[in-house]
Amino acid sequence: MVKSSDKRLQLDDDSVIQHIAIDQIKPNPYQPRKTFDDAKLDDLSRSIEQHGILQPIVLRMTITGYHIVVGERRFRAAKRAKLTHVPAIVKSLSDEDMMELAIIENLQREDLNAIEEAESYRKLMDDLELTQQQVAQRLSKSRPYIANMLRLLQLPPMVMRMIQQGELSGAHGRTLLALKNTTEITKLAKQAHHEAWSVRYLEQYIGDNKVQKQSHKQTDVKAKPKFIKQQERQLKEQYGTNVAISTKNNKGQIIFEFSSEEEFKRLVQHLNEKYKNE
Structure with a gap:
């Protein structure tokens, strides 16, 4: 001593x-x-x-x-x-x-759960006024990785606690975000935990039983050309959010999904940066 x-x-x-x-x-x-x-x-x-x-x-x-x-x-x-x-x-x-x-010390912990990691990235951005790209560069991560981790903070509080307690993984949480409805997310999260669902099974379940209400008419996903589906996946990975591409009568639209004003500003900033670089 x-x-x-x-x-x-x-x-x-x-x-x-x-x-x-x-x-x-x-x-x-x-x-x-x-x-x-x-x-x-x-x-x-x-x-x-x-x-x-x-x-x-x-x-x-x-x-x-x-x-x-x-x-x-x-x-x-x-x-x-x-x-x-x-x-x-x-x-x-x-x-x-x-x-x-x-x-940064917090991020180097071996037992860091996905929510704590996401909160650390958010705190870096808020306290130091950094963009996702700047955080990614400082921590040697990809910007899509940072964006996808931050999306976990959009989960209902109960589901975030489940991830913190090790009842679900961060990958489970990201998969659940496809549902949008917080009640539905919480209900399915509990079911996935109690029945020990794998991430792959959860993805399949959501894909087969998705009950989203949307204000615009969508083209049936199965009818989309393969290259359109590939572009949707690439854009989703690049921007860290769901992207839908639809075409009709030689016209089309690309829809970027956001669930908060903060997410909207992030997308606009990233799109502007992409435009300037080109």
Whole structure:
């Protein structure tokens, strides 16, 4: 257990390890993670009791004390182990740096569920005023991947909780979004969980029993030429939303689907970017 608060060790450049009193440390206000597994925290706490904290946490000093930037699990486990001080590196960071580091650390967790991942992307976009493309570039992801993950946040709260608790996968959630009706989505989500449906079976079930009401007349999907279906799939992947192409009397239309003003603005922005690039 660390007993002194002034012991320091030169680490690199301008980074030094300090032993900071736990009661001076506060959680990161920008931490996107809301839940911590108690059993895993207990395991980590026992390891800390036996071996100490092997990797310092990263802190930012403020007028109200220290805020955690990286290492909140270690901090919480250290409190359970009744440590009075923890090894830490204090960095000078802006609010933006602090937000980004906390979110990126969160995204690197192995046990991150799909909803937490989607919420992390949304928080990056909202707090740092980034586009989906900019988030994708910073995290080395594709823009369609980011868009598809964000769509999970359109699910009913109960279904999102089911994904968070591991009762359904993120792929189940994306498949359920084809239904649009929140009551129908929730009902089918419960059925898929209770009957242990695979994602493929859920897709087939929705395809066979889809009950959407639409304001415009659609061409029967089975009657569409193969190349039209291929274009619909490509556009869906590219823009992260459902796309329908219909043709009649040598005319046609492409319909992009959106379920919120935010989704509408994202589509318009992406279409404008595509136009400028061409």
